[in-house]
Amino acid sequence: MQISMGAGLKMKNILLIDDDPLVLESISIMLVENGYNVETATNGELGLRKAAEPGFDLIITDILMPEKDGLETLTELKNAKNPAKVIAISGGGRGSSITYLKVAEVLGADCSLAKPFSSSQLITAVKHLIN
């Protein structure tokens, strides 16, 4: 897979924030198998700390997490000096996931995906933003 990316290309770095470990691992697998470098964080707080390190091309964050509200996380991510591209993902809560995702886009997410998505949907979105 990595070879198909072309030898001269640097591997893209993606930060993934989600509180559900199975989701986190699944999305990591999808991304890694498609030739991306993945760092993970299990809540918004940790995510923001990692995001402060430079070098991320893309951040994928859940917007409904217990520790730190996902929408808050999103706002802070987008307030950084050189904000990375952000994909908001959500499984919906009280309201429909669509509503949350709409809000996320208003808050500056570059793209949003409703859970559960397939690997092809995810990769299409990622490629669209950072390739």
Next chain:
Amino acid sequence: MNSSKRKYIFNKDLVIATSILIIIFILFHFLDAFEGIYKLTREYEHLELDEYVLLILSIPIPLAWMTYRKSREAKKEFDQRIALEQTLARLHRMEALGTLAGGMAHELNNQLLPIISMSEMLRNGVVEDDPNYRKLELIFIAATNAKQTVSRVLEFSSGTVTNDETSDVAKTLDDTKEMLEVACPENIGLHLNMEQHLGHLNIASDDLQSIIVNPVVNAINAIGKDVGSIIVDVSAVNIDNGRDDLDTGKYIKIVIRDNGPGMSSETAERIFDPFFTTKAVGEGVGLGMAIVYRLVKSAGGKLFVSTEQNKGCHVTIYIPKPPLTCEA
């Protein structure tokens, strides 16, 4: 329970009242009361006591009338209270179910993500004549179906209209028509008649679409493989005579009629209950009409279902038009 207690009190009261009458009668009998009064009135004839005695005797007549009026009022109020309480209880039940369903849907969406994405990746890595291909595909399809069910539940749990969106009724209907024509099998004739100049409504066009599509899909399912027809009429109406218990004003009226098998009154009574379905597992979640109910109610409208076994089904929906709109 409540009403049986009331009946009991009523019977006890009756027994007490009768006993009092009997006791009074016995007392009067022993005291020779009438004889006494007779003597008294004769003795003081100049006081005209007869009339007073008669007056006292007739006091219960207006009293009985007043009691009757009061009890009728009380019963009316009681009935209103009961109806109100039932509506509230129903709303609370829906609210609670909605919250529950929303929370559950969120969990399920997360739990489905690894199943859907990982089975898809595995399947894509396997050639089609590999015996495992079909197995992986089954997992993927089943999980994708589950995702659909969850999204239906989510749609229900968030089924209140956000009034900050408006929709062009005619345009929404055009889109809906296209979609329904694709979904409608050939044995069923689908006719959508709409007036011109329907204007706008204060609900999102997705919601308006949902209000029409759900009853139509029900009609398609109900007619099944028989030959049948579904007619959707959309018109703008002015209500000023309290028809169908509606407030005076302008409404968009939507009627969906089918000539399918209809429903028994037991089924019709529960048609708006969330998760009530007569369909087989996997064919219906039982949320279609519950969603329509919530959407129409939160848009301030009313809806009615009239049906009889073997006589098809009519769904009538009124949605109030926004008071001040600049309509082209």
